[in-house]
Every structure is written in structure tokens, then in C-alpha cells.
Amino acid sequence: LAERLQSTIKKITGKGKVSEQDVKEMTREIRLALLEADVNFKVVKDLIKRIKERAVGQEVMESLTPGQQVIKVVKEELTELMGGEQSKIAVSDRPPTVIMMVGLQGAGKTTTTGKLANLLRKKHNRSPLLVACDVYRPAAIKQLETLGGQLDMPVFSMGTEAKPVDIAKKAIEKAKEEHRDYVLIDTAGRLHVDTELMGELDEIKAAVKPDEIFLVVDAMTGQDAVNVAESFNDQLDVTGVVLTKLDGDTRGGAALSIRAVTGKAIKFAGMGEKLDQLEPFHPERMASRILGMGDVLTLIEKAQASVDEKQAKALEEKMRNASFTFDDFLEQMGQVKQMGPLDDLLAMIPGANKMKGLKNVQIDDKQLVHVEAIIKSMTKKERQDPSIMNASRKKRIAKGSGTSVSQVNRLLKQFDEMKKMMKQMTNMQKGKKGKGFKL
Ligand code: GDP
Ligand code: MG
Numbered sequence: 001l002a003e004r005l006q007s008t009i010k011k012i013t014g015k016g017k018v019s020e021q022d023v024k025e026m027t028r029e030i031r032l033a034l035l036e037a038d039v040n041f042k043v044v045k046d047l048i049k050r051i052k053e054r055a056v057g058q059e060v061m062e063s064l065t066p067g068q069q070v071i072k073v074v075k076e077e078l079t080e081l082m083g084g085e086q087s088k089i090a091v092s093d094r095p096p097t098v099i100m101m102v103g104l105q106g107a108g109k110t111t112t113t114g115k116l117a118n119l120l121r122k123k124h125n126r127s128p129l130l131v132a133c134d135v136y137r138p139a140a141i142k143q144l145e146t147l148g149g150q151l152d153m154p155v156f157s158m159g160t161e162a163k164p165v166d167i168a169k170k171a172i173e174k175a176k177e178e179h180r181d182y183v184l185i186d187t188a189g190r191l192h193v194d195t196e197l198m199g200e201l202d203e204i205k206a207a208v209k210p211d212e213i214f215l216v217v218d219a220m221t222g223q224d225a226v227n228v229a230e231s232f233n234d235q236l237d238v239t240g241v242v243l244t245k246l247d248g249d250t251r252g253g254a255a256l257s258i259r260a261v262t263g264k265a266i267k268f269a270g271m272g273e274k275l276d277q278l279e280p281f282h283p284e285r286m287a288s289r290i291l292g293m294g295d296v297l298t299l300i301e302k303a304q305a306s307v308d309e310k311q312a313k314a315l316e317e318k319m320r321n322a323s324f325t326f327d328d329f330l331e332q333m334g335q336v337k338q339m340g341p342l343d344d345l346l347a348m349i350p351g352a353n354k355m356k357g358l359k360n361v362q363i364d365d366k367q368l369v370h371v372e373a374i375i376k377s378m379t380k381k382e383r384q385d386p387s388i389m390n391a392s393r394k395k396r397i398a399k400g401s402g403t404s405v406s407q408v409n410r411l412l413k414q415f416d417e418m419k420k421m422m423k424q425m426t427n428m429q430k431g432k433k434g435k436g437f438k439l
Contacts, residue, residue: 023052023055024052026055027048027051027052027055030048030051030074031044031048034047034253034256039253039256039257040223040226040256040257040260040261042260042261043081043256043257043260043261046260047077047078047081050077051073051074051077054073054077055073075284075287075288076287078256078283078286078287078290079283079284079286079287080283081256081259081260081283082255082256082259082266082281082283082286082287083259083265083266083283086240086265086266086267086281088267089116089120089124089212089267090211090212090239091211092211095176095179095180095181095182096129096172096175096176096180096181096182096183097181097182097183097211097212098172098182098183098185098208098209098210098211098212099116099182099183099184099185099210099211099212099213099214100168100185100187100201100204100205100208100210100212100213100214101113101116101184101185101186101187101214101216101242102187102189102201102213102214102215102216102232102236102238103189103215103216103217103218103228103232104189104190104191104192104193104218104228105188105189105190105191106189106218107189107216107217107218107244108216108218108242108244108245108270109134109186109187109189109216110134110140110143110144110147110186111147111244111270111273112214112216112242112244112268112270112278113130113144113147113184113185113186114130114144114147114148114150114151114275115270115275115276115277115278116128116184116214116268116278117130117147117151117153117182117184118151118275118276118278119278120182121151121153122276126181126182127153127179127180127181127182128153128180128181128182128183128184129153129154129155129156129171129174129175129178129180129182129183129184130144130147130148130153130154130155130156130184130186131155131156131157131167131168131171131183131184131185131186132144132145132155132156132157132167132186133164133167133168133185133186133187133188133204134164134186134187134188134189135159135160135161135162135163135164135167135188136160136188137160138160140186140188141157141159141160144157144186145157147275150275151275154178154180156170156171156174156175158170164187164188164200164203164204165200165203165204165207168185168204168207168208169207169208171183171185172208183208185204185208185210187200187201187204188200193228193231193232198231198235198236201235201236202235202236205236211239212239212240213236213237213238213239213240214238214239214240214241214242214267214268215229215232215233215236215238215240215241215242215264216241216242216244217229217241217242217243217244217254217258218244218245219243219244219245219246219248219254219255220245220248221254222253222254223253223254223257225254225258226254226257226258226261229241229258229261229262229264230261230262233262233263233264238262238264239264240264240265240266240267240268241258241259241262241264241265241266241267242266242267242268242269242270242278243255243258243266243268243269243270243281244269244270245270246269246270246271247270247271247272247277253290255281255286255290256286256290265281266281266283267280267281268280268281269281269282269286324419325383325384325385326375326378326382326383326384326386326415327383327384329375329415329418330372330375330376330383370401370403370407371411373401373402373403374397374398374401374403374407374408374411375411376401377396377397377400377401378397382397386412386415386416389412391405394408394409
């Protein structure tokens with residue numbers, strides 16, 4: 001996903017302005033990238049529409065860094081799509097609080113049950129009871145018991161003969177007796193959604209009236225995860241989603257669609273097999289991940305840096321030949337004005353922060369207007385070779401630019417100093433290349 005976007009962004013970043021055509025191209029790439037990342041088609045369509053509206057508007061067009069701005073818009077829309085942060089867990093005012101885990105086989109229900117128990121105790125000082133309602137495989141009960149052992153937490157089970165609904169009911173009685181404040185019910189899954197399973201889950205739900213029903217979904221299953229989430233939610237009206245296996249290299253498109261399709265928030269993210277690897281789900285981080293934000297930003301920075309480097313190289317060349325003129329100066333100023341405040345620009349000059357004297361150089365943006373006027377009043381010859389400047393020339397320039405001779409003099413002096421400074425910087429750069437000193 002990131003790769004696709006990056007090439008588009010690369011194209012866009014170099015530009016001073018983004019045209020409607022650019023945005024069209026960009027959104028087309030984003031659309032393809034999202035579809036490729038398993039994001040639901042309808043979701044993509046709506047998203048692209050909103051991005052287009054925002055990107056073609058003022059917000060991006062007038063920005064100095066349109067590429068970044070487009071990315072920002074996309075990221076905000078993705079975050080919005082996944083909802084705000086929703087990692088709260090219900091607390092019943094008549095304990096125990098009952099949480100039921102549902103989902104397909106292998107999604108991570110049993111593991112997440114253990115993780116959640118761990119989180120409840122560690123973060124909220126609760127004492128949960130784990131309940132084994134997956135009666136179809138003896139190994140499933142054993143698995144939960146093993147987790148309970150690792151956590152040193154009780155696991156309630158009635159073997160493989162009892163009915164899941166009876167186990168759940170008994171477990172709650174037991175939790176009340178033992179003053180346990182949470183009951184976490186681990187249920188059975190199937191390879192596919194089927195009516196028998198849904199019937200069973202529905203029965204448990206009706207009997208124990210859970211405060212939360214967490215749908216556990218495997219992020220690696222992509223578009224399937226969305227379909228599964230939809231059917232489970234239709235049947236059981238879940239209260240939240242836990243997205244597991246986000247530690248893998250899944251593209252995360254499922255995260256986007258699940259929220260949009262079911263209207264249910266993703267509350268937690270499984271980040272590994274270990275019991276402490278359950279985290280609150282952060283929509284913004286997920287959006288960054290989907291966009292490959294880290295990479296994208298680096299790329300933008302690099303593009304920026306390479307432009308500077310090119311300019312610096314040309315400048316360096318001129319300095320070496322002592323051919324830097326007022327024309328170059330004027331051109332530089334034009335670029336400077338486009339790039340924003342001078343202080344920011346100074347910070348971008350390689351090595352500038354290491355030059356002690358530079359800190360004391362105060363640059364006034366308003367002064368630049370005068371400087372520009374003065375240079376524009378010079379003849380071509382004067383711009384190329386300031387050494388021919390004499391009193392009458394200075395007087396003429398001052399008059400032509402609406403400034404004074406002393407202002408002209410100051411600029412000439414500054415220009416001279418600037419040349420010296422640049423020479424100094426070129427030498428510094430050369431020294432760096434030769435010895436390669438550590439920064
Ligand atoms: P269940 O059938 O829904 O109960 O799924 P399990 O809890 O038995 O998990 C199935 C497999 O997925 C196990 O091997 C787990 O260790 C693994 N698993 C569960 N959650 C995660 C996760 O967040 N990350 C990774 N990498 N593996 C997970
Ligand atoms: Mg299980």
C-alpha cells in the first residue's frame with residue numbers, strides 16, 4: 001500500500017500547487033491501494049469521495065507542502081472511519097460483569113480471553129473467572145486451563161459433556177459465591193459461520209445477558225474478516241471487536257472496513273501470542289500504519305532535502321568560481337519567499353546551525369522588500385559585478401528603489417559578507433567530505 005502511495009506522493013510533493021488533475025490521480029492511486037489492502041469497496045468509495053472534496057478545497061491547494069497535506073487529509077479520514085478510541089470495558093453495577101467472546105475457530109478467542117483477564121487484573125485490579133464453554137474439543141478446555149495456570153487464575157469447566165449454556169449459568173453462580181467481579185466466557189468457534197453455532201451463542205447470550213460481547217476477528221483474513229464480522233453482528237449484536245494478529249504483516253484493511261460495515265468499534269488489538277500482548281486499539285496509529293506513514297514522511301523529507309541539495313550544489317559551484325551575483329541573490333530571494341519564514345529556511349541550510357556567528361544574524365522579512373527593490377534598480381552590469389559601484393551609481397539606485405544611499409551601502413556590504421560566509425560554508429562542506437567527521 002505504502003509503495004503505491006509513495007510514488008504518487010513523490011510526484012505531488014515537488015509541486016508548488018496541486019491541480020485538480022493531481023488530486024484525481026492521487027485519489028485513484030489511494031483507491032487502488034485501499035482495495036488491494038482488502039478494504040471494502042463501498043467503504044473505499046465513500047472515503048475517496050470525502051478525500052476528494054477536502055483535497056480539492058482550499059486546505060490543500062494553498063498549502064506549501066501539498067503532498068503532506070493530502071496525506072494528512074487521508075490520514076484524518078481513515079482515523080475518522082475507524083472511530084475514536086474505544087478501549088473501555090463495561091462494568092456492571094451488579095457484579096460479576098459478564099463478557100462473552102465469540103468468533104470463528106482460530107481467530108484468537110481463547111488467547112484473547114487470557115489476555116483480557118490479565119489486563120483486567122493488572123490494570124484494573126479485578127479478579128476474573130475464566131469459563132470454558134468450547135466443549136467440542138477437549139484440547140480447547142485444556143488450552144484455557146493452561147492459560148489460567150500461567151496467570152494463576154481459576155478456570156471453570158464442566159468437561160465436554162455439559163451444554164455450553166449450562167456451563168455459563170453455573171459459572172456465574174460460582175463467580176458470585178467467590179466474589180469474582182468478572183466472568184470471561186470463552187466459546188466455541190467454527191471454520192465458517194453456521195446456524196448451529198449462532199443458535200448456541202444466542203442461547204448463552206439469552207441466559208447470561210452479557211455486559212459485553214466481544215467479537216474476535218483475525219486481521220490476517222482480510223476481506224473475509226469483514227463478512228464474518230457482519231454475520232456475527234447481525235446475529236448477536238456484539239458490543240465491540242477485538243482484532244487479533246496485528247503483529248503480523250497484515251495490511252490492516254480489515255480494520256477499516258469492520259467499523260464502517262458493522263458500526264461497532266474495534267476496542268482492542270492483539271499484538272502477539274503472549275498474554276500481555278493485548279493493547280487498546282488506536283485508530284490513528286492504524287491509519288498511519290495503513291498509509292505506511294513513517295515511510296511516506298521520510299520520503300517527503302528526502303524529496304525536500306534533495307531539492308535543497310541541488311540548489312546548494314549550484315550555489316557552491318558559483319561560490320567556487322566567485323561568480324555569485326546579485327541576479328543569483330534575487331533568484332534566491334524569490335525562492336526564499338516561497339519557502340516561508342527565513343528562520344525556518346536557515347535551519348535547513350546544511351551546516352548553518354554549526355556556524356556560531358549565524359545565530360546573531362537577524363533577518364527581517366520586511367527588509368527583503370527593500371533589498372529586492374534595490375537589486376531591481378541595478379543595471380545588469382552592476383548586478384554581475386558590484387565592484388564597479390561608485391557614488392553616482394549608488395545615488396541612482398537609491399532613487400530608483402525609493403531607498404537611501406546608506407541602505408544601498410548596507411546591502412552591498414551584506415552581499416559581500418554573504419559571499420564570504422558562503423565561501424566559509426563551502427570550505428566546511430569540503431572538509432566534511434574529506435575526513436568524514438562524526439556529527
Ligand atoms: P480460538 O480458536 O479463537 O480460541 O483461537 P486461539 O486463541 O486458540 O488462537 C489461535 C492461534 O492464534 C493460536 O496459535 C494463538 O497463539 C494465535 N494468536 C491469537 N492471538 C494472536 C495475536 O494477537 N497475534 C499472534 N501472532 N497470534 C495470535
Ligand atoms: Mg478457542
